[in-house]
Each structure stands twice: as C-alpha cells, then as structure tokens.
Amino acid sequence: MFSYRHAFHAGNHADVLKHLVLVATLRHLMQKDAPLTLIDTHAGAGVYRIDGEAARTSGEALAGIGRLQPEHAGTPAPADVLADYLGLLAGFNRSAPAGAAWRVYPGSPLLMHALMSEPTRAAVRDRLRLFELHPSDFRALAAHVAQLHAGRQVQVERRDGFDGLKALLPPPASAGGSRRALVLIDPSYEIKSDYARVATAIQDALQRFATGVYLVWHPIIARPEAHALPRRLKTLARQAGRAWLHATLHVGQVAAGGLSASGMFVINPPHTLAAALRDALPRVRDALARGPNANWHVDTSD
Structure with missing residues (x-):
C-alpha cells in the first residue's frame, strides 16, 4: 500500500498537467473576495528535490518540468496560465544560480499555500486542509507546513483522505455567509480499488x-478501471446537473512501464478554464513530446 513515492515522479508531465489545471482554477476562484476551503486528499510530502537521487534515478523531472523551465521569462500576463505556473515554480527556486536548473518542485499543498498567501489574497484568509497517510510523507x-508559520490556517492530518473529506463538506460558511471549496483528489492508484474510491468520493461529495x-487527476493506462473512471465521473456530474471539463496530455513513447499520459477531470470548472488550457497545452505538448504520437485534448460538457 505504501510502495508509491512521489519523489521519483515529482515534476513529470503528469504534475505539469495537474498543476496547470490547479493554478488556472484557483486564479479564477480567487478573483472573488470570499474565503475558500482548499482540500488535498492525498497531499504527499509537500515539496520535492528534483536535483536529488530519486529524481535523477527516474529522470522524469528532467523530461517534464526541466523541458519547460527555459520558457519562463519575466512577469507572466494574467491570462497565460503556463507562464503563471512557471513563475510560481521560479519563486520556489530563488536560491538557484541564474540560469541553473531548478532544484525543488512544490507539490499541490505548497502551490495552493503560495497562491492563498500572496499579498493580494492573504487578507481573505483561505483555509487549507491536507491529508496524507504514508508515514514518511506525512x-x-x-x-514543511510548520516552516510556513501559517497557524491553523493550514492543517495537516495523517488520515485516509477519502474518509477525511466527508467531515469537511459542506465547508463552513464565511462571515458573509458564502460557502466555497476546491477539492483535489490525487491518489497514487497503486491499488485497483482507488478508482472505485475516487468515484464514490465524488458521488458523496456532490450530494453533500x-x-x-x-x-481529479487520473493516469491513462491499459487497465479497465482507468478507462472507466472518466466515464463514471461524467455520469456523476450529469446526474448532479453540474458542468465538467476533462483535459488530457499524452507525451508519446516512454520507457517500458512508464506513464505516458494522464488526465484531469474537473466538476464545476471555471468558465475560463477551457480556453486557458487550450492555449497552454499545445506549448506543453511541443516541449514534452517524445515522438509524433504526443497529443492533448480538452473536452467539456458544453
């Protein structure tokens, strides 16, 4: 159950897709001056060394974010989610020598904290709730969270995130009475039952x-459960009367046993998300492609 370690995969093409979608979604949600409850059900270690032994062993960061780093230059335009994402990563690597490869890659928890603590957002007092079951990663x-000195604004719990999510929905109302939440579900899928648990968690969350x-991040692999999951999520969204978006990225041929494609499924996506991804993903595909079969898709319920 605890064999998966994200340190070997941090900064790979799947992280790029996941975090592009996360950053673009949060940027839109944070335009509204009302607090958000941010929930990460499988938070991992929070931040990873991509110049360390694990990353060098796999080579996935070098073939992922390492190919995108040279595109970062200057202050990103607000509408350019790729430049925005790379700018956030650069902020975590300020100590690296000019022109040197980045040394660290922030996981979803630290990216979310970086956005919620920016000067233009900090006064809103968003809340971040993190679950991680792996003892070492926890x-x-x-x-890492202790070093943020965020107090109770960020809470970490060693618990199964599927179970922990139930207690947080619906989120508490703000002083103005609004209830807003973003939930990221990103298990390792190292056990087959994770696919069914994702669908069950989404069904329960939509009811609450x-x-x-x-x-929801998911791998695209030759397994029936993997193929069925996006279809199941679409069905759940339709049954709940909610909009959805499904973005996929395939980088082409990879080493035997490696992951070549993944997807992000979003329920209640911002109306700006599809256009932002359709602008960014062709550039990501071109940078990360490993042969002529690399592709991307953004499908929506519209």
Missing part, C-alpha cells in the same frame, strides 16, 4: 456540496 509534509469545485 512527517515530511508536517515539517454540489457547488464545490472538484479536481
């Missing part, structure tokens, strides 16, 4: 809080 995550924004 200890690392707790240590239909207006939440739900982001």
Whole structure:
C-alpha cells in the first residue's frame, strides 16, 4: 500500500498537467473576495528535490518540468496560465544560480499555500486542509507546513483522505455567509480499488456540496478501471446537473512501464478554464513530446 513515492515522479508531465489545471482554477476562484476551503486528499510530502537521487534515478523531472523551465521569462500576463505556473515554480527556486536548473518542485499543498498567501489574497484568509497517510510523507509534509508559520490556517492530518473529506463538506460558511471549496483528489492508484474510491468520493461529495469545485487527476493506462473512471465521473456530474471539463496530455513513447499520459477531470470548472488550457497545452505538448504520437485534448460538457 505504501510502495508509491512521489519523489521519483515529482515534476513529470503528469504534475505539469495537474498543476496547470490547479493554478488556472484557483486564479479564477480567487478573483472573488470570499474565503475558500482548499482540500488535498492525498497531499504527499509537500515539496520535492528534483536535483536529488530519486529524481535523477527516474529522470522524469528532467523530461517534464526541466523541458519547460527555459520558457519562463519575466512577469507572466494574467491570462497565460503556463507562464503563471512557471513563475510560481521560479519563486520556489530563488536560491538557484541564474540560469541553473531548478532544484525543488512544490507539490499541490505548497502551490495552493503560495497562491492563498500572496499579498493580494492573504487578507481573505483561505483555509487549507491536507491529508496524507504514508508515514514518511506525512512527517515530511508536517515539517514543511510548520516552516510556513501559517497557524491553523493550514492543517495537516495523517488520515485516509477519502474518509477525511466527508467531515469537511459542506465547508463552513464565511462571515458573509458564502460557502466555497476546491477539492483535489490525487491518489497514487497503486491499488485497483482507488478508482472505485475516487468515484464514490465524488458521488458523496456532490450530494453533500454540489457547488464545490472538484479536481481529479487520473493516469491513462491499459487497465479497465482507468478507462472507466472518466466515464463514471461524467455520469456523476450529469446526474448532479453540474458542468465538467476533462483535459488530457499524452507525451508519446516512454520507457517500458512508464506513464505516458494522464488526465484531469474537473466538476464545476471555471468558465475560463477551457480556453486557458487550450492555449497552454499545445506549448506543453511541443516541449514534452517524445515522438509524433504526443497529443492533448480538452473536452467539456458544453
């Protein structure tokens, strides 16, 4: 159950897709001056060394974010989600020598915290709730969160995130009475039952809080459960009367046993998300492609 370690995969093409979608979604949600409850059900260690032994062993960061780093230059335009994402990563690597490869890659928890603590957003007091069950990753995550000095604004719990999510929905109302939440569900899928648990968690979440924004990362692999999951999520969204978006990225041929494609499924996506991804993903595909079969798709319920 605990064999998967994201340190070997941090900064790969799947992280690029996941975090592009996450950043673009949060940027839109944070335009509204009302607090958000941000929930990461499988938070991992929080931040990863991509110049360390694990990353060098796999080579996935070098073939992923390493190919995109040279595109970062200057202050990004607000509408350019790729430049925005790369700019956030650059902020975590300020200590790296000019022109040197980045040394660290922030996981979803630290990216979310970076956005919620920006000067233009900090006064809103968003809340971040993190779950991680792996003992080593939980200890690392707790240590990284402690360094943020965020107090109770960020809470970490060693618990199964599928179970922990139930207690947080619906989210508490703000002083103005609004209830807003973004949920990221990103298990390792190292056990087959994760696919069914994702679908069950989304079904339950929509019953508890239909207006939440739900982001689900999934691998695209030759397994029946993997093929069925996006179809199941579409069905659940339609049954709840909610809009959906499905973005996929395929980088082409990879080494035997490696992951070549993944997807992000979003329920209640911002109306700006499809256009932002259709602008960014061709550039990502071109940078990360490994042969002529690389492709991307953005499908919506519209």
